[in-house]
Amino acid sequence: MKNVYQTIHTQQISEGIRKTLENLSSKVQENIRRYPFLIRYARELRAAKIEINNNFQYWIDASISTLEKAGIPVFLAKDAKMARKIIGEIIETGKIVVKTKSMVSEEIHLREYLQKLGNEVWETDLGELIIQVAGQRPMHMVVPALHLSEKDVIEILKKIGIHGNNAEDCTLKVREFLREKFIKANFGISGCNAFSAESGSIFLIENEGNIRLSTSLPETYISIIGIDKILPEDDFALKSIMVQSAFFGTFPPSYINIIRQRHPKKMYVVFLDNGRKKSDEKLKEQLLCVRCGRCQLECPVFQITGSVWGGDTYGGPMGMGWSAITSSISEEVYLSCICGKCKEVCPMDIDIPNIILYLRKKYLLC
């Protein structure tokens, strides 16, 4: 908890979160007003995800079978170590790898692992690249560098030879810098926002265009998919990415990428379990999450601590449940004020306060 207490005095974090919330809050309201069907989609999605949660093995098998029929090499990793090993054996060493921002890859610490194997690995989302170069952890799932000022970013980017004068200049220079990496890359790696068991399609949303380049340019592409991202069919996967982007605040996203095959180029799919399948009834509710990041920005505790409050990878209110599923229960469950704001704003109607109260009891028993 020491880190959390130190963070409380770091005004830059609360300032960054306040600004992001101000920017996005009205946009979420506007999205719901303009596209009222999003509420219905979220309800339908919740029902579909409950069905998947209750029959994980069936849907994992169905997904693997669809991909195998399409001739795509597919793996199921039971934990982070196994996922790293599978991907490490595909990539080996001495390669250039372009990565898109992905919470599952953070969860398995993939970038660090591939670098240790002797590969050149680049995060290609601007915020995530800044975090990589700074050697920090993302402060928010969708806006990883929200705690850094323009001045900080100018200084951080100098470490990789980028000398920008302001936000726009830095962004355009990063574009130039990464262009060369995209073109030379041997491998592209992404997570997955939603997966359709029916067609074997990977659905990805973004605004920058780095996912499009990472998934289409390299000769080989690897997608890592948390088994919670499996949905029965394409319609649900589309609805999921719509709900995710609208409740974050950017709708429609600038780009949607849907990958079923990559002929004549190669692709691999790695499904990641890492504690999801064996979650108990209470924690399974967290698996309904579409990772819009809304509960984080709206949470009064997160607003002063950012992702420092939470587990290794997942921070804020949703991070309590996710950390318990994928690694362990954090003592920091006691720092929640159980105000219920997270439940109120969650499009998937996840009872996060109830999950946190349950984790407190479990923590004591442990």
Next chain:
Amino acid sequence: MNPDELERDIEKARKMIRKDMKRYINMLVESLKNNGADVVISKSPLNEVSKLETLTEDSMNEAENIVITIADSVAADTGVIFFTGLDEGSVTGLAEHHITIVDKDAIMPDILFAFKLALWKSMKKEHGVVFASSSASKTADIEGKVVWGAHGPRKFTVILEGG
């Protein structure tokens, strides 16, 4: 979903559009503008393309490139435009200016139908890639300041067949 089922759904959507074409076109134009795309409505889209090419070449440096595509489908309610093809994905992702022509047959009422039309078209090809754009590339990762052209096109122009 098999191609026959898709075709049935697409035909259903086309009937809806035909009945109320004007309303759907208006809805589409509003959505596209709301997303920040430049919209040109023209009876002859190809003429518009050559005008735009000349204009863009005059105002941009020689190394920068323009890509012109024909949209596979578009959702009237959100302005999301679908395309198909792996190479098409990288070419449009690398361009400075993406100009796309949308003909009336490509208009669908919403994203779910627009995806179905694009998917149906992609089934005839081997690559299995469907992608969509709704605006130029952007980021707000540094202090929330919006910058266009983060990795993909700085400009996105839609030429809509109409008149």
